[in-house]
Amino acid sequence: MPGALPDIDLRRYRWIRNGVVVWMTAVLLGAFLLDIPRINILEHTARNLYFHVPMWFTMMAAFFVSAYHSFRYLQTEAPVRDVRAEQAAVVGALFGILGLLTGMMWARFTWYVGTGKWWNFDPKQTMAAVQLLIYGAYFVLRSSIEEPRKRARIAAVYNLFAAVTLPFLLYVLPRQMESLHPGAEGNPAFSDITHPIMRLVFYPACIGFIGLFWVLYTQRVRMTLVRKRLQDHLDPEPAL
Amino acid sequence: MTIHPLHTLPDSTQAGLSTPYDSVWATAGVPTAEPVGLERVMLAEDKLYVVLAVVLIIWAGVLVFLFRNDRRLARLERRLEQGTPPEPGTHLD
Numbered sequence: 161m162p163g164a165l166p167d168i169d170l171r172r173y174r175w176i177r178n179g180v181v182v183w184m185t186a187v188l189l190g191a192f193l194l195d196i197p198r199i200n201i202l203e204h205t206a207r208n209l210y211f212h213v214p215m216w217f218t219m220m221a222a223f224f225v226s227a228y229h230s231f232r233y234l235q236t237e238a239p240v241r242d243v244r245a246e247q248a249a250v251v252g253a254l255f256g257i258l259g260l261l262t263g264m265m266w267a268r269f270t271w272y273v274g275t276g277k278w279w280n281f282d283p284k285q286t287m288a289a290v291q292l293l294i295y296g297a298y299f300v301l302r303s304s305i306e307e308p309r310k311r312a313r314i315a316a317v318y319n320l321f322a323a324v325t326l327p328f329l330l331y332v333l334p335r336q337m338e339s340l341h342p343g344a345e346g347n348p349a350f351s352d353i354t355h356p357i358m359r360l361v362f363y364p365a366c367i368g369f370i371g372l373f374w375v376l377y378t379q380r381v382r383m384t385l386v387r388k389r390l391q392d393h394l395d396p397e398p399a400l
Numbered sequence: 401m402t403i404h405p406l407h408t409l410p411d412s413t414q415a416g417l418s419t420p421y422d423s424v425w426a427t428a429g430v431p432t433a434e435p436v437g438l439e440r441v442m443l444a445e446d447k448l449y450v451v452l453a454v455v456l457i458i459w460a461g462v463l464v465f466l467f468r469n470d471r472r473l474a475r476l477e478r479r480l481e482q483g484t485p486p487e488p489g490t491h492l493d
Contacts, residue, residue: 192451203446211454251465258461262454269442269450273435376465383469387476387486395485 166240168382173375180371187368190361197355201270208266209354210361214369215259216288220326221370222252222377223295227323230316240385242312245319247380249298251373256292260285271340284334284341291329294322 191210199206226248233241263285264278272280279285301318305311334341342354435443442449479486 188455198446204448205450207451208454211451211458215458254461254465258458261457261461265453265457266450269439269447273439273443372462376462379469383472383476390476390480391485393485394479394483 168378168385173378176371177375180368180375183364184368184372187361187365191365194357194361196358201273203270205266205270206358208262209358210365212259212262212266213362214366215255215262216330217366218369218373219252219256219259220330222248222255222373223323223326225377226252227320230319230323233312233316234320237309237312239308239312239388242316243384243388244377244381245316246302247384248377249295249319250380251377253292253295253299254376255369255373256288256295260288260292263288267340282341283337283339284330287329287334291326294325294329298322 187210191207196204196206198204226245229241229245229248232238233245267280267282267285268278272278298315298318302311302315305314442453476486
């Protein structure tokens, strides 16, 4: 059913893509050029606030976009919703992996200096890894079901459950324990040591990375829709 | 290790933008041993290279994504040329 696959608004896509490119360039410049206070242990790595933290915000945004489309799939059964849910989860997982790796790099040369530790089971680190495993299972689940409609429906239900665990694993549980991450012991997310000037770059960085997610995600959706069209065109017989 | 809220200002010799923040990890024990190996590189220049490494990780992640998409596109083009439909499903490649 070729008519069932809607087009992407390419004009809007290009505007946002170009905007993201310019915006992120400005964020990068601000991240390195803006003077920030030096803190013991942290030193310049405080600048990682502009890179490491937005990874997680972007991952959460991506997974919620994915969950939204899974929810809509269950309502409408439109194949495009399944495509969008899957691709948002793929790009979200990319940002999650980058969040873990950047966090490892950051901690290794600040709090774990002299210990040689790359991984220390910090509560938030551990929960984030669990979260990624939960989404890893989403992809395994998808690839294990052959029949497209069944796969889309079951994956959508699983995806909604996966999204529900997200706030608990990334916010509720880590805050009950001692952690390197701010927010532990009931503090708000920004700790006292975050100089106000850093918000000037931090918030734009979050917006920029979420924009970058949107660009990558839309590219993937376009590609998958082309693939489906090709499939319908060359082989109109099978399901979907 | 815990991040303790700020209580008192340290009697720092160099007062500046960062002075009130210096005390925060004062209890954490800053390592004083001479860094060796990888740490010697990464701790230089007030640890600016750690930020560089983090940015490079993100850049590498975006590049991996770029190349995967490229491979996916090439496969689609080949299929279009040969007239063979893609496998059913929406697998990643």
